Amino acid sequence: MGRRSFYNGSSSGEVRRYFGLTQEALSEYLGLSRATLANVEAGRRFMSGQALSYLRPLRQLVPDGWYPPYPPPTEPPPAAPDAKMLRARIAECQHLARQLRWELQGVHMRLVVARHWQQALPALLAAEPLAPSSEDLARLPLMRDWLRYHGARAAAELDGYAAAEYHLRVARAEALETEAAALRRLLPEAPPAP
Structure with a gap:
């Protein structure tokens, strides 16, 4: 050397x-x-x-x-892996992947709702009360501010955070599922039933 x-x-x-x-x-x-x-x-x-x-x-x-x-x-x-430990990790990976997939539904729904707001906001802001009373006319600016606020929140969801969150959860779930599949291949084959 x-x-x-x-x-x-x-x-x-x-x-x-x-x-x-x-x-x-x-x-x-x-x-x-x-x-x-x-x-x-x-x-x-x-x-x-x-x-x-x-x-x-x-x-x-x-x-x-x-x-x-x-x-x-x-x-x-390396020594053969312990089957009990492998099964425990497989179960953990599957559980975490299922949890992520379940959480994806909520993130997906937030994105759908944000798209609904994005599509509806221009029409909602342009709409005028049908038979406006003085009270309706007084509330109109407040209602439009409320609509703009919720429209901005929806736009923020679509501008990246929720979309990034969605794709990160998908990637994590897929990684856990891949790990579980790789660990299953390491398990010793069960002996044939007599």
Whole structure:
């Protein structure tokens, strides 16, 4: 294993990933603040000589070319997952997905109502009382303000928040459903009935 350069934060980042450390844990070992280590890893600061001397022995244990998403093929496969834990997580994913799908109905209804307001508001604002009394004429500005207020609320729903909320919930529900399906594939097959 050759010598490595310690001038940037990539070494500390590799050490953290290899040993499963947080920035806080490694910075404590190196005698740095977490913010300093974050700045070193972001390339905004250099690590002190003393911190480098503490990091060097850890860094030398990290194999060349090691990267966390792809473990070396020499490592044994992980143990078979516990079926009970898998079933519990599947049930949790399904429950959360059903809850999100149920909440989607409310968000969808808010969007439908907002569209109704958007379509009806111009006609409502232009409408005049059929046989206006003096009381009706006095209330007309208040009624139009009320209509504008509710029309603005509806426009705000359509301008993004509710639509974004809707799509985020759909994405979360789909992710949970995908996770449950992937976990079901990990479950051991049940033995055939006698």
